Amino acid sequence: MTGFGDHLMIAPVVLPLLAGAIMLAIGGERRRDVNATLGTVTTFALLAVAIVLVRDADASPGGVAGVYRLGNWPPPFAIVLVVDRLAALMVLLTSLLATAAVVFSLARWHRVGVLFHPLFQFLLMGVNGAFLTGDLFNLFVFFEVLLAASYGLALHGAGGARVTAGLHYIVINLAASLLFLIGVSLIYGVAGTLNMADLAARIPAIRDEDRALLEAGAGILGVAFLVKAGMWPLCFWLPATYAAAPSPVASMFAILTKVGAYIILRLWLLLFGDDAATSAHFGGEWLLLGGLATIVYGTIASLASQDMARLAAFSVLVSSGTVLAAVGMGQAGTTAAALFYLVSSTLGLGAFFLLIELVERSREPGADVLAVTRELYGEENELADSAEVGIAIPATMGMLGLAFIGCALIISGLPPLSGFIAKFALLAAAINSEPRGASSAGFALLLVLILSGLAAVVAMTRAGIRSFWASPDRTVPRVRLIEMAPVLVLLLYCALLTIQAGPIMRYMQATARSLHAPHDYIRGVLGPTAERPDRRTGGT
Secondary structure, eight states, X not given: OOTHHHHHTTHHHHHHHHHHHHHHHHOSSTTHHHHHHHHHHHHHHHHHHHHHHHHHHHHSGGGEEEEEEETTOOTTXXXXXXXXXXXXXXXXXXXXXXXXXXXXXXXXXXXXXXXXXXXXXXXXXHHHHHHHBOBHHHHHHHHHHHHHHHHHHHTTXXXXXXXXXXHHHHHHHHHHHHHHHHHHHHHHHHHSOOBHHXXXXXXXXXXXXXXXHHHHHHHHHHHHHHHHHTOTTTTTTHHHHHHHSOHHHHHHHHHHHHHHHHHHHHHHHHHSSTTSGGGTTTTHHHHHHHHHHHHHHHHHHHHHOOXXXXXXXXXXXXXXXXXXHHHHTOOHHHHHHHHHHHHHHHHHHHHHHHHHHHHHGGGOTTHHHHHHHHHHHTOHHHHHHHHHOSOBOTTHHHHHHHHHHHHXXXXXXXXXXXXXXXXXXXXXHHHTOOOTTHHHHHHHHHHHHHHHHHHHHHHHHHHHHHHHTSOTTSOXXXXXXXXXXXXXXXXXXXXXXXXXXXXXXXXXXXXXXHHHSTHHHHHHHHOTTOOOOOSSOOOO
């Protein structure tokens, strides 16, 4: 990218930062409509920027569209943002989910409190920054920004269950942040750098007596990210938090577990790939086993769930575990299929979290939460009016039922939507994976994926019967077009994934190949003359 495109790389971080700062400056309560307009426009602008970045990354040799060095410092001292195929893909996925969530929130949720839109923009800033950053220190900064914003969003709307789950969420993630710092400190002490590309170049030359300390730091860092990714047994905080969060917030939280999975994928293949000497594939077996255990746990818990919100939360664990297990296989084929599955499942789960509120509205499961919120903010009439304003969708239950079937097909992996293609690609890659101990692991993944899909069919069918069939006396919920449209749009994205499966899978395969052979990434960040050190020392 040249000219204006050079600065477009930083737009996914700068745009939400500026929007959030302006919202705080003009005030939240009396300027809520202005904030809503600014937040919506900014989110759609991010979507446009993400589409351009994906196009440029796909057209660039090696898949690296560009490197943005803040202050124009030379590598490896510069604070860098790197746009490659994977980072651009994740920014686009975040933007797709964010546009649906922010439009859905305009119906009522953004009025339950005064800081929804600023927090939402700061969340986008942190998530996009985590995907684009090229060094561990700034990864920690963006990680803390997204966590701080998610704390406020998790507590948005008050209510006893939400506050309890939110406080657990805060405590667990603060502990994960402490582990993050410890792991980064150990790695810096051994390697003398936090630039990811520079780390990849130095790790093969780390002295043998320092390698155990390096791997210990990487292991501690991995635990911090696996807490965020929701790997069993570190996922005990996730179901209650996601089930209690407001619908648009829970929909956005579907991408937060993928932040942890993304960082694991990025760092593991970059730092501990085939060229990492004796540290090659460090921890890969634990990723595979932990991913399989997460799928099993999420599957059993989904069958035991008695309400849709917890069913969706445990489905998030199944999705995260599937990605981690596929990555742990250490094969480019399974990585490509995992990326396709990651996109499909995240969009499907985002749509499901939004849909749950509409389906459950006929019995008002959140009436106590809304009552507390109205009392706190003095907005009883405003919220009551917002629920009745607008034109109800004809044949509401039919629309909701069709949307539920779409979500069920994607989550369980049944044809004809993208969930089936994603799981089929995963199963084919697992069976055809190269030996290096992966044959038995491939069949284990095959078995677990088939059983989890069957369990998802049972759980979703049972939930559908309870909601649409077994309660004929339930009142028909009043659903606004601005609420139904985001759900349908997310499902439309999944349909497009099915129609364009060939080109999209080729993009995923190119992304996987560049991740497993990151030489272009390293040269793009450090410069064309970058070489791995020949000395047997690690520091500076």
